[in-house]
Amino acid sequence: MAEMLLELAGIGKTYPGVRALDDVSLSVRRGEVLGLIGENGAGKSTLMRVLGGVIAPTQGVIRVGDVEYGQLTVREATRAGIAFVHQELNLFENLDVAANVFIGREKLMGGRLKLVNNAQMRASVAPLLARLGADFSPDTLVDNLSIAQRQMVEIAKALSIDARVIIMDEPTSSLTISETERLLEVIADLKAHGISVIYISHRLGEIMTCADRVVVLRDGRTVGELARNELSHAAMIRLMIGRDLKALYTPPKRASEAGGCDIANLVTTAFPDRQISLSVRRGEILGLAGLVGAGRTSLARAAFGIDTILGGEIRIDNARVNVASPRDAIRHGIYLVPEDRKKSGLVLELPIRENMTLANLSNYARMWLIDGAAERKVAKEQAKSLSIKAPSVDIEAVTLSGGNQQKVVLGKWLSMKPRVMFFDEPTRGIDVGAKSEIYALMRDLADRGVAIVMISSDMEEVIGVSDRVAVMHEGGISGVLERDQFSEYNVLRLAIGQTLETTEGAAT
């Protein structure tokens, strides 16, 4: 049983300015299920990418069996029997199951003609599917399969390359309860066949069920290891948190006002069976925390009119507003700083000036003709007040750094009249200096009477910047924390769908 299959020793990975992994060690034994947990950004995915040969560690050793590697290539990782079941499934929907299993290593026939032997591929996939208890056949088009079934295809693919370690990254995040149970059965079966599984999940209940051992990562380090008999929710959460958060917090200059934005029983397309109710006052920064995929972005998209609102209502200063498109939202003063600024926030090839005036161009126009001077004046003012580092407002946004690009997105909205602003991961990919500038800007906006919702997966940011924190779990609000209740422990408990230990303030 104790045969060591895979060992990582002292793995470190440094990016310019960021230490993603620092002296991480972990080992996997044959036929063992290893749980890997940690907050968003703790380094789990980076570690797994090191293991898959996608990125090279800057230090440390990877031992597979008796062979030592400084770094793996994708090919070596595959040959060593390491397989992935991805969070976003990497399947070709337009091909059938067998073709997906054998993608890149198709069975051939016809000698030099190199024709694909579909029959043989299907025949060799069939027993794998039978073993997994799959209810579909090798010639089914992947497009017709559910998420759970697609996962089975990924696992079959892993089995077909004789994988010895299968890494599952958040495999159950989109599964129903019965599908999850089915997956856990499959994992037990893999284990019985001597195949090891590294199981990454935020769902501590599942970890409790299936893991033989749990490794906890925090800030790119291994902070603890729990054996099967030591496993408990409390023990795991205690290890996951425990950073001392820097005192970022700047309190509001004035008490938050009565008005603001009330979201009542809102139903989004992403979670049609959930209702969201949430209030944010003018002058307040409401942090919106939760795990990736908890429905925070869909809430912002719905409130901004990108996604259709299926039910419920949005009120601003107690007046109901109808938001059917971003144009409506903008008219009512609801603005969104989107998560992906390159894709949705900016037209990268347009100059700073044109990006900044894009949302209310008519204001800079007479008879539909743009007044270039007025436009340039406002763009320059914004660039100055946001201290955007650029030689002129006429250079393309694509040439700017992440922080400056984000400031251009902000400048677009700040030259207008915001009443409610949604910031979706406002500081992702931005360096520390620009981060604190953006926090200061948000606080300043709040002090000028804007209601601010800040979606963030960065715990430091959530706790350090917000006046209150609402936590989302699987499409609903699982609780709202006041400042005296702020702790990583509380946020995390709500984020994984548990209630607070103290009942006060925990809304439904």
Add this chain to the structure above:
Amino acid sequence: MKKELWLFLLLAVISVITGMINPAFLSLVNLLNLANLIGLFGVFALGEGLVIITGGIDLSLGSMFALLGVVFVDLLTTYQVPWPLALLAVLLGGLVLGAIQGVLITRLKMQPFIVTLCGLLIYRGAARYYTTDSTRGFGYGDEAATLSNIASGNLGGIPNTFILLIILALILGVLLHRSVYGRWLYAVGKNEEAARFSGINTDFVIATAYIISGGLAGISTVMFVFYTNSVSPSSFGNFYELYAIAAAVLGGCSLRGGEGSILGIVLGTALLQVLQNLVNILGIPNSLNFAVMGSVILVGVLADRQLQSRRQRKMALASLARTPPKTTVLQGEPSAPRG
């Protein structure tokens, strides 16, 4: 602007060389003939250019000419409709066809290529069915002498078609380069999602481009009808959409959208017509006409592509050099431990 300058230089160089080889190229008669053709082919190329800037394409133009053309001639001859009404009908027809295509593309989310390809087939078929494949022309009467004189006449020697092109180019130039709509058009063409996130009604912007293109096709129809004086439904306007696409691409429009200018499209049209003329005038076998055009476009776009990727490499290097090595202590951090 740089692109347009290059294009103008290219046009000038080719003209001078051709003129040196055969001075007939620079004769007034030839130049005026050339101006007439540039006017004829430029008007609808402007519309095609706008559509291409949205990231779409309009393949239906040539067939639109045939359908609108036979209807136009029929209105004037068979039904004896006064020419202003017939003109209005053709213009409206173009706008309506453009609107239908625009709605199919934006509201029903169909691909521009498919929608306008079907337009190409349907309009051509409709034109041929309507006329039972017979050529329509003007009789000996002067059904539309006034309009004919306007469309094929000249002002102080300069063909009216060319003058019309200049007027339309000025109007569309202001629309594209100075108006709110033009800015939206570029934004939508470059990044439709970011445009939508900025509150722009992207469906309206895109559909309007197809409507403008349809309207310009209506105007072009009338000019071509009086240029040829008859419409044979199976060949009238054949391949003309390709001339327009070629002119726009040569003029700097990218099929990926978001790039191009009115001046570029006009210059692109001019270059294409000069090339055709040069084939004739230099005694190159007429059958090579298309091949010459194709080669020049290919070389032109290739050169542009090379220049662009060189510029991008330079820019990437420059921004790499500008990014300072990140340090842990940065000014502006509220609780910076040291310093």
